[in-house]
Amino acid sequence: MDTKTKKNYTVEEILKYESDAILRIPKTNEYDKAVGLIVEYVHKRGGRLITSGMGKAGQIAANIATTFCSTGTPSYFLHPSEAQHGDLGIIRQGDIMLLVSNSGKTREVLELVDLVHGLVENIPLILITGNSSGDLAKVVDVCLSTGNPDEVCPLGLTPTTSTTMMTVIGDLLVVRTMQEINFDYPDYAKRHHGGYLGSKSRDLSK
Numbered sequence: 001m002d003t004k005t006k007k008n009y010t011v012e013e014i015l016k017y018e019s020d021a022i023l024r025i026p027k028t029n030e031y032d033k034a035v036g037l038i039v040e041y042v043h044k045r046g047g048r049l050i051t052s053g054m055g056k057a058g059q060i061a062a063n064i065a066t067t068f069c070s071t072g073t074p075s076y077f078l079h080p081s082e083a084q085h086g087d088l089g090i091i092r093q094g095d096i097m098l099l100v101s102n103s104g105k106t107r108e109v110l111e112l113v114d115l116v117h118g119l120v121e122n123i124p125l126i127l128i129t130g131n132s133s134g135d136l137a138k139v140v141d142v143c144l145s146t147g148n149p150d151e152v153c154p155l156g157l158t159p160t161t162s163t164t165m166m167t168v169i170g171d172l173l174v175v176r177t178m179q180e181i182n183f184d185y186p187d188y189a190k191r192h193h194g195g196y197l198g199s200k201s202r203d204l205s206k
Contacts, residue, residue, distance in 0.1 A: 047094035080108035104134025
């Protein structure tokens with residue numbers, strides 16, 4: 001019987017592991033194409049960006065949606081399982097989807113794609129994944145690879161490094177979209193009416 005040896009990292013080693021993995025995210029990913037689709041469908045056609053994913057990847061997808069919302073791109077998170085019980089109705093013609101799946105073959109997300117195509121056949125699909133040759137990669141318009149790094153988790157199992165990569169790619173899409181739509185301080189202030197960021201954005205708008 002094979003035995004696995006748990007890895008032990010220092011704080012410095014964990015930080016270096018994660019930062020090195022970020023630098024290995026493929027620069028060849030079609031970021032411009034993904035951002036172009038978001039701008040076209042949301043900001044020119046009046047659609048919404050719908051994000052989705054299961055488990056930890058789903059939590060990243062939900063965070064990406066809220067960050068897009070706060071920076072001028074209307075976005076919603078759709079849970080793949082809840083979609084099968086009526087929430088699919090949030091999707092309409094003109095929307096675009098951003099899927100997040102490290103394995104690239106998450107059953108619930110694959111089922112969601114089929115359901116979505118039954119409602120809006122030609123909806124554009126963008127995927128953030130660690131498996132650019134997986135089942136999901138074959139059915140999307142744009143596949144953005146995380147580089148599929150090993151997890152820094154001592155057991156090599158818990159989504160840690162992979163979720164960091166997904167978050168970084170999500171941030172990249174948000175920032176590039178902000179630049180494309182010329183999102184500025186007054187735009188930010190209109191969406192943040194409370195808290196420190198709201199106050200700061202209003203000051204910077206003057």
